[in-house]
Amino acid sequence: MDHGGCRLNGGSESDGSSSGGRVGMITLEDLESFSEEQPSDSDNGSLEEEGEAMEEDEQDRLLHYWQDVARGHQVEVPNDMAVPIQQLTTNNEGTHSRERVPFTLITRKEKCGDVLYEKRHYGKANWACITVHEDTYEQSICLGFMKLMRYICQQNSSGNYLGLTIPIITVVRTDDAHSILSRAVTVAYYLPAEHQAQPPQPYDADIIIEEWPATIVYTRAFTGATNEQSIINEINTLAEMLELPTICLNCSFIVAGYTNPAAANRQNEIWFLERP
Incomplete structure (x- = not known):
């Protein structure tokens, strides 16, 4: 097996040590079960703040959902996955x-x-x-x-x-x-x-x-x-x-x-x- 990379002809055996503990089973189809409503653009500062608060709430909701899923696999979803989970959910089209x-x-x-x-x-x-x-x-x-x-x-x-x-x-x-x-x-x-x-x-x-x-x-x-x-x-x-x-x-x-x-x-x- 070749060293130095994960090629189709054998892959790498370089260390892939984890940081922050084990992570959860983030599945592709389950991500599609969420729809995202993006805040509309506005010059009104209070509306922008409200939109930011709604986005943060949605991030928390998705993160908590995936943390619950992960517990079934005896692994953990770290809190810093909130933004990637939301981005993948928003952009995933099926x-x-x-x-x-x-x-x-x-x-x-x-x-x-x-x-x-x-x-x-x-x-x-x-x-x-x-x-x-x-x-x-x-x-x-x-x-x-x-x-x-x-x-x-x-x-x-x-x-x-x-x-x-x-x-x-x-x-x-x-x-x-x-x-x-x-x-x-x-x-x-x-x-x-x-x-x-x-x-x-x-x-x-x-x-x-x-x-x-x-x-x-x-x-x-x-x-x-x-x-x-x-x-x-x-x-x-x-x-x-x-x-x-x-x-x-x-x-x-x-x-x-x-x-x-x-x-x-x-x-x-x-x-x-x-x-x-």
Whole structure:
């Protein structure tokens, strides 16, 4: 596994230590359940103050909501997430408007009408990524996504909201027997097309902008929760389905998440990366 970045060909094992404690499961679909009413422009000072007070109240409401959600995952949302949560909620326009990571379908393996797996080509692209080492997989992706939320929500050199893309991916690492997940988890966000040429730089030094090379990916869809055991099961299932699993089996794999992690019917994919 290469050091120095979270590339598609293996990722980084650099320290991604957390600060301020563990963070909560901020999900994409739940963010859409809130609508924001922006204060209207006015030259009247009292109206401006009233609008600012309403905005602060809304920030508090959203923050408290997500702190309540996080307690169900035994993690914590820090108070400084109030502004990023509100910004992501305000700018989020729905699942169908999110930019998807582009790829070219090469082939699809089917059996009795069911898709077993797909072989895809993903082009070279820039990703923002962070590697963390929490006690559990869920806690690691929580911390990683929270930090990426800050980057997406104006805490970057452009000062602009960058926009959500899907899937949000995590690079996971296993032992040689593919039976145990490492605590090192890399969470990665695909930069929207308009920012690919000149990626805004993160203020958070733990976030790295990496240009990942073009890659062939074998991917299989699955539903439900993602945790240590379910990911190991999906890795072994796809390995059994591939005719030549040795062309892509190593110790690094990708979990791609498309929908709300708290949903009962969560949509995910497991990705194997073809060796160069």
